[in-house]
Amino acid sequence: MIRKFTMGAPIETQAVVKEFAANEIGSFPFDYKVENGKFIFGFDMQKNDIVYGLGEAPRGINKRGWVYESFCSDDPFHTETKSSLYAAHNFLMLSGSKLFGIFIDFPAKIRWDIGFTTDSRTEISIDGTDFDIYIIENSSPREIVREFRSAIGKSYIPPFWAFGYQQSRWSYPDKKAVDGIIDGYDKAQIPLDCVYLDIDYMESYKDFTVDENKFSDFANYVAEKKKQGIHLIPIIDAGVKKEEGYSVYEEGRDKGYFCKTEDGSDFEGGVWPGIVGFPDFLRKDVREWFGSKYRVLTDAGIDGFWNDMNEPAIFYSTKQLNKAIEKASSLKGKNLDLSQYFELKDTFTGLSNNPLDYSSIYHTLDGKQVCHDRVHNIYGANMTKAAGEFFEKEFGKGKILMFSRASYIGAHRSSGIWFGDNHSWWSHILLNLKMLPSANMCGFLYCGADLGGFNENATRDLVLRFLALGVFTPLMRNHAALGTRDQECFRFERFEDFRDIIQVRYRLIPYLYDTFCKASENDDMIFRPLSFDYPDDRLACECETQLMLGEECMICPVYEQNVGGRYVYLPEDMTFVKLSGTRVKTEPMTKGIHYIEVALNEVPLFIKKDKKIPLCDPAMRTSQLDTSNLEYIG
Ligand code: MIG
16 A cells, blocks of 8 residues: 655656555654754664665665665765765665555655664654655565555666676777777677777767767767677766857757756856756756757667766866865965865865755756755756657667666666766675665666776676676676776686676576566566565575575675685575586575585576576577577576
């Protein structure tokens, strides 16, 4: 059962597609108060209660013991003491002494104090008094998710080839670099389906342009790659470069499509192209306009995109930068004491994603000026919607691969997400794992992290272990930052080990694709916490390093360096399977704790008793997979 409570006049986010009669806030089933314009409510928690949810967020599957904030943030340091990542997924569930889900449909900040201030209490503070809250009750956590998901609409399904292995880097700047990558994989006989084009394919970082000097005769090149079975996936950034003569900018400016400042002039922020205009994606006409621009690339044969910088990320604004420069010049030649020095330094480091800038941006909603602060969390989702609406109209469902960095619930209907700029840290294997079920609860099924880690240098063993988890994530993409060590599989010594891992992915694609489609169709999760399936099993309830996958499997990646395996908890008897290349080793195991040995070229997997899963033969491309010829293991 879902009950909807409305307060004030909520801003339409289009997160929910089902109609619900709204109840007065007076009948809200939780204690609440309104203080300083904030709506605050909460609930008590018993010792063994588990709190799930918040989608793409830091820390555990069980969210207890921290304070989180819904505020889409471009922050490339995903340490455990952060409160927000790139998304705002306002769904939470309490399971234990009580069982209910909460979805807060509200596009500005929400603070979730989940046992941080008082360990037995969750206190939620909504930064405003215009919102819808949905309370979901049902018989189990999985049913609560199903009911919630049926209210927010079916999850995006990408094309089949999007389940292939994908290689990215910031950047492969020209044809020669891209060809080198494909060649490297082909020579090493490691399967590959996609190569990514990061910002350097564009002319001066201008959206919907391709630099002729680097990618001459682009459409022909895209066609040539397609013949090789490779999809090229360009990035699109939210900001449109301010430049006379650049048609996208001129149209946006002349039609008044960019976000404004209070005085009605275009807001000017600096990102990769220098000063940009930020399209006001909350407007339907702007979405239609921006969406149709993707045609430049789809006409050239492109069938996949990733949308970046759409929180939106702002390196600086003209206004705050000028202020900072003035401040610096006024201090020139003075003998600064330490506090003055640090203040000056902070003025410059604080220019990026500055709250003052967000507060000075205005959108036009139904003809009225609305401050960005009130709608921050739906900006990126609406960029993705712009593209999604265009793709669906032009090509129908499921033809174009797309995923976004920023997101809000609702965007799951038109796109996937990736988890942004993680690090080549061992701890980020587990962070990736923990976000999977949480993202699934919120409808995001097509998702994954930068395998091998984005920031800083990766080691061979880290990339292998990361990939062994990525074998199961719908988006299996290796991506790395500018200036970091090469991270493509074929670059490492004994690259045969990488082939063994990636071949396993291709063998599993029929199973993974089927599991994915069923989850989308049935409003279900692909990845579940063990506690969903074994609610009375204490060790299962506390497990943060393993997940259930589909109806058949349990996954348990190795996540530490210099170890030959890991401990694993079996909540029932299962078959332990080690997959490597075309080799399959199986071993029945009993309920309980076991140490499993897993070599660097092996993918560990558990299959439930009396269940079997299909494998096909590996191939170099998804298009070459023979999915009618399956072998069953279990
Ligand atoms: O400010 O396009 O998360 O995947 O490689 C960095 C360059 C901008 C951030 C994305 C990352 C991408 C990078 N981008």
